Amino acid sequence: MKTLIIVAHPNIKDSKVNKRWIEELQKYPETFYVHQLHEVYPNEEIDVPAEQELIEKYDKIVFQFPYYWFNCPPFLKKWFDEVLTYGWAYGSKSGYKVGGKKIALAVSAGIDENEYHPTGKYKYTLEELLRPFELTFEYIKADYRPFFAYYGIELNSSKEWIEKSVPKYLDFLNSF
Numbered sequence: 001m002k003t004l005i006i007v008a009h010p011n012i013k014d015s016k017v018n019k020r021w022i023e024e025l026q027k028y029p030e031t032f033y034v035h036q037l038h039e040v041y042p043n044e045e046i047d048v049p050a051e052q053e054l055i056e057k058y059d060k061i062v063f064q065f066p067y068y069w070f071n072c073p074p075f076l077k078k079w080f081d082e083v084l085t086y087g088w089a090y091g092s093k094s095g096y097k098v099g100g101k102k103i104a105l106a107v108s109a110g111i112d113e114n115e116y117h118p119t120g121k122y123k124y125t126l127e128e129l130l131r132p133f134e135l136t137f138e139y140i141k142a143d144y145r146p147f148f149a150y151y152g153i154e155l156n157s158s159k160e161w162i163e164k165s166v167p168k169y170l171d172f173l174n175s176f
């Protein structure tokens with residue numbers, strides 16, 4: 001069973017890590033289907049039935065995005081608002097279409113991991129900061145799994161640091 005990777009990066013052409021991850025995942029089309037929201041919807045007008053149909057085909061779904069202002073990029077929030085509808089995602093007997101599906105986040109962060117800590121500059125762990133996603137997926141009865149994160153890209157965006165993330169991300173996906 002393939003994993004659906006939904007990518008939300010508003011500026012993929014200047015991306016270092018997300019672009020590299022996509023390039024790697026696309027080498028394994030029998031294992032991963034990469035759905036780049038900004039590429040599919042350049043004007044950000046989401047075809048909601050098409051997105052729901054896509055989700056229904058997969059049991060394992062990963063949302064991959066760069067962490068922006070302690071949140072996901074806005075187009076992904078719009079995707080949640082529009083695609084996770086009443087009657088489909090939750091709230092009626094015909095709903096909960098995402099229920100039971102394994103869901104995880106794959107996040108790239110500019111800030112170092114040590115700073116996402118009670119004694120660090122940003123006080124909270126990424127696990128804590130990602131709680132709204134955890135609750136959203138619990139609300140719709142999905143099987144929310146631990147996330148993958150790669151930190152410190154603003155401090156070190158060298159080819160070595162980016163390349164180091166690739167096997168880590170693949171290992172995460174392969175054991176997801």
Ligand SMILES: Cc1cc2nc3c(=O)[nH]c(=O)nc-3n(C[C@H](O)[C@H](O)[C@H](O)COP(=O)(O)O)c2cc1C
Nearest residue numbers: 015016017018066067068069070108109110111153
């Ligand atoms: C608008 C904006 C907001 C950002 N906010 C954060 C943030 O809140 N926390 C953080 O760790 N990094 C933040 N960053 C850094 C990005 O997370 C980082 O550049 C990105 O994950 C690198 O991935 P990419 O090479 O695929 O673009 C921000 C970057 C931008 C452009």
